[in-house]
Amino acid sequence: MRNRLLAGALVPVLALTMNAQQALQGGSKGSPAVHEDCTVTFSLKAPTAHEVQLQLDYGKAVTMQRDTAGVWTFTTDALVPDLYLYNYVVDGVKTLDPENVYIMRDVATVKNMFFVDGEQSRLYQAQDVPHGNVSAVWYDSPRVGTTRRMMVYTPAGYEQGKQRYPVFYLLHGSGGDETAWLHQGQAAQVLDNLIAAGRAVPMIVVMPNGNVDEQAAPGSDQRGLVTPTFNHKQWMEGSFESSFADIMDYIDKHYRTLKGKKNRAIAGLSMGGYHSLYISANQPRDFGYVGLFSAAIKPMRGVQSPIYDNLEQKLAAQFGQGVNLYWIAIGKDDFLYAFNKQYRQLLDQGGYPYTYVESSGGHEWRNWRSYLTQFVPLLFK
Amino acid sequence: MRNRLLAGALVPVLALTMNAQQALQGGSKGSPAVHEDCTVTFSLKAPTAHEVQLQLDYGKAVTMQRDTAGVWTFTTDALVPDLYLYNYVVDGVKTLDPENVYIMRDVATVKNMFFVDGEQSRLYQAQDVPHGNVSAVWYDSPRVGTTRRMMVYTPAGYEQGKQRYPVFYLLHGSGGDETAWLHQGQAAQVLDNLIAAGRAVPMIVVMPNGNVDEQAAPGSDQRGLVTPTFNHKQWMEGSFESSFADIMDYIDKHYRTLKGKKNRAIAGLSMGGYHSLYISANQPRDFGYVGLFSAAIKPMRGVQSPIYDNLEQKLAAQFGQGVNLYWIAIGKDDFLYAFNKQYRQLLDQGGYPYTYVESSGGHEWRNWRSYLTQFVPLLFK
Numbered sequence: 001m002r003n004r005l006l007a008g009a010l011v012p013v014l015a016l017t018m019n020a021q022q023a024l025q026g027g028s029k030g031s032p033a034v035h036e037d038c039t040v041t042f043s044l045k046a047p048t049a050h051e052v053q054l055q056l057d058y059g060k061a062v063t064m065q066r067d068t069a070g071v072w073t074f075t076t077d078a079l080v081p082d083l084y085l086y087n088y089v090v091d092g093v094k095t096l097d098p099e100n101v102y103i104m105r106d107v108a109t110v111k112n113m114f115f116v117d118g119e120q121s122r123l124y125q126a127q128d129v130p131h132g133n134v135s136a137v138w139y140d141s142p143r144v145g146t147t148r149r150m151m152v153y154t155p156a157g158y159e160q161g162k163q164r165y166p167v168f169y170l171l172h173g174s175g176g177d178e179t180a181w182l183h184q185g186q187a188a189q190v191l192d193n194l195i196a197a198g199r200a201v202p203m204i205v206v207m208p209n210g211n212v213d214e215q216a217a218p219g220s221d222q223r224g225l226v227t228p229t230f231n232h233k234q235w236m237e238g239s240f241e242s243s244f245a246d247i248m249d250y251i252d253k254h255y256r257t258l259k260g261k262k263n264r265a266i267a268g269l270s271m272g273g274y275h276s277l278y279i280s281a282n283q284p285r286d287f288g289y290v291g292l293f294s295a296a297i298k299p300m301r302g303v304q305s306p307i308y309d310n311l312e313q314k315l316a317a318q319f320g321q322g323v324n325l326y327w328i329a330i331g332k333d334d335f336l337y338a339f340n341k342q343y344r345q346l347l348d349q350g351g352y353p354y355t356y357v358e359s360s361g362g363h364e365w366r367n368w369r370s371y372l373t374q375f376v377p378l379l380f381k
Numbered sequence: 382m383r384n385r386l387l388a389g390a391l392v393p394v395l396a397l398t399m400n401a402q403q404a405l406q407g408g409s410k411g412s413p414a415v416h417e418d419c420t421v422t423f424s425l426k427a428p429t430a431h432e433v434q435l436q437l438d439y440g441k442a443v444t445m446q447r448d449t450a451g452v453w454t455f456t457t458d459a460l461v462p463d464l465y466l467y468n469y470v471v472d473g474v475k476t477l478d479p480e481n482v483y484i485m486r487d488v489a490t491v492k493n494m495f496f497v498d499g500e501q502s503r504l505y506q507a508q509d510v511p512h513g514n515v516s517a518v519w520y521d522s523p524r525v526g527t528t529r530r531m532m533v534y535t536p537a538g539y540e541q542g543k544q545r546y547p548v549f550y551l552l553h554g555s556g557g558d559e560t561a562w563l564h565q566g567q568a569a570q571v572l573d574n575l576i577a578a579g580r581a582v583p584m585i586v587v588m589p590n591g592n593v594d595e596q597a598a599p600g601s602d603q604r605g606l607v608t609p610t611f612n613h614k615q616w617m618e619g620s621f622e623s624s625f626a627d628i629m630d631y632i633d634k635h636y637r638t639l640k641g642k643k644n645r646a647i648a649g650l651s652m653g654g655y656h657s658l659y660i661s662a663n664q665p666r667d668f669g670y671v672g673l674f675s676a677a678i679k680p681m682r683g684v685q686s687p688i689y690d691n692l693e694q695k696l697a698a699q700f701g702q703g704v705n706l707y708w709i710a711i712g713k714d715d716f717l718y719a720f721n722k723q724y725r726q727l728l729d730q731g732g733y734p735y736t737y738v739e740s741s742g743g744h745e746w747r748n749w750r751s752y753l754t755q756f757v758p759l760l761f762k
Contacts, residue, residue, distance in 0.1 A: 048473040092429040095476030101491050102606045103484055110482050114606065128603040135516035147512065159635055222509040225483045225495065254540055
């Protein structure tokens with residue numbers, strides 16, 4: 001019997017009116033429209049605006065053209081397949097695209113995102129493959145004296161099996177936090193796709209927060225909705241490196257990890273490359289794989305920490321123990337290029353083997369995502 | 382010995398230039414400024430704009446006032462302490478606040494957020510208390526034939542101990558997904574704060590995706606960056622309810638759960654309330670605690686599913702088994718008020734005990750967050 005009270009014809013409008021007061025916009029008008037030739041057309045309806053500009057993350061702002069209906073459009077040249085960010089400027093005010101809910105934060109900047117599809121950028125997008133889990137994990141850090149948050153990727157199948165996995169510690173740059181590699185770096189998608197394609201071995205990826213003066217990303221700890229900043233009191237003065245063992249202890253205790261340096265990698269971008277250099281040099285027995293992505297090689301001026309002392313002796317010990325892979329990548333236009341060159345000369349003087357990749361471009365996520373897709377297939381093999 | 386190569390004075394500008402090309406905006410100008418009397422002042426610099434409006438999520442758009450420097454401002458009346466959303470409208474174009482990186486998506490709408498602090502809204506904000514972990518978990522759903530994603534909150538201490546915990550299944554509304562309760566509902570903060578205050582028992586909270594035609598929230602599965610929608614092919618036609626056992630099976634297998642109805646709760650808002658009603662009615666032995674928050678009681682027109690048949694008999698079986706708490710809440714102005722009233726009459730006719738909470742307001746997150754803070758303290762006691 002179907003219930004009498006609830007059986008009447010009803011609610012053709014239910015789906016339309018439900019929450020209607022909270023759905024003030026949305027509904028794609030097809031902008032940005034990515035064409036097969038990799039050009040992209042942007043459209044924004046703004047009949048009463050006097051000037052509308054498009055700001056892509058690569059290149060200068062361009063003025064859009066208004067049609068008689070008040071729709072402003074611009075079509076780009078063909079773009080290299082990648083993840084792109086953009087915003088509009090409407091009568092002088094930076095704005096996000098009201099038609100695009102996909103938004104990415106980089107430090108204190110928010111922009112809309114889209115993909116230009118291609119072999120490389122397909123690695124950055126969720127595909128129909130098995131997915132790993134991603135967890136926001138709070139851990140005690142006795143060496144800091146607080147609880148802190150990190151993100152942990154466990155590969156597809158981790159929950160079902162009893163297998164142990166190697167661990168890749170992946171560090172963000174200055175201004176970033178534990179969420180940076182997942183968002184701008186699309187790390188979970190990259191790992192899912194490389195593992196599914198048989199190009200990388202299943203691994204645990206640990207993404208900690210390298211700013212010791214914050215417990216978690218802005219908005220996720222008791223500081224409230226603070227404005228994210230590049231500058232931290234505790235970031236490149238040794239506190240992250242000297243407390244890193246707390247993270248490793250937690251991971252080895254709570255996850256099914258493989259131990260030993262041949263099962264551990266560490267890499268990071270910019271400040272995270274600097275952290276990776278010194279963590280691996282100060283713990284010469286722990287990391288078989290080290291990646292420096294556009295590394296901010298230099299310690300901050302005025303900093304005194306035993307972490308940064310005696311680097312040559314530490315490198316001698318590190319390479320003396322054997323390093324499976326020491327991988328350095330930087331863009332030709334990176335403002336840190338000269339410092340990286342100096343550092344390679346130091347390695348050369350010691351006769352320490354490393355792999356060097358020089359890309360186009362500068363200090364930017366386009367490079368760091370690419371470096372990740374190049375580095376991960378080299379690990380634990 | 383300090384390394385010669387790396388010891389020179391350097392980089393006073395490092396922190397300022399690093400990533401500078403990607404940090405085009407940001408830096409709080411103190412807007413919105415929440416004053417002690419709970420009024421809020423908004424400021425937007427837009428010297429060349431002709432009209433700037435402020436749209437708060439409650440109330441009509443208001444026109445802001447321009448000063449001689451081109452800064453547009455508006456100060457609200459005192460606001461009830463809560464989480465608020467807003468956007469600007471600059472010369473007719475809906476925009477987000479370029480000074481505020483905190484953004485919330487609701488279906489296909491994105492807005493900026495801020496808090497007005499008070500006893501109630503403090504529950505929605507991260508405090509200096511122990512934090513539970515939140516995981517994005519992919520699980521096999523044999524009854525659907527795909528893998529799907531859910532969010533799982535485990536309370537502080539879960540990772541360290543061996544204790545088993547009761548489980549609360551918390552369901553989103555139409556247009557929502559597995560992330561809705563965490564974002565708009567601030568569920569992790571609510572649970573952290575209620576547990577830390579001793580007002581709720583530690584529990585696992587499981588937030589699945591109630592739209593069976595998507596594997597995960599928009600952007601997180603292979604559909605790509607689709608525009609989120611209210612309308613799904615599989616959402617209120619029985620497929621979620623009939624596959625719900627896959628979720629429970631996974632949770633009971635992979636987490637340290639307490640079993641039995643006295644250790645299981647299910648609640649949801651709107652469509653999720655409808656799902657909670659029918660899942661608990663179809664599984665009369667499984668849930669001791671049921672919460673219907675502004676429940677969309679009515680099945681969709683034209684839907685035929687055994688899930689929705691014979692409700693009176695199912696309720697007789699459910700209440701015959703004993704229900705610890707059957708909790709119904711709705712706002713006086715909710716467009717689903719009459720249907721909820723009908724449903725309460727049905728329960729009254731059967732002599733089935735329930736708790737009824739009638740609030741002010743309508744079909745809105747302000748109510749759903751409040752209902753969550755009222756419901757959770759009643760569970761598993």
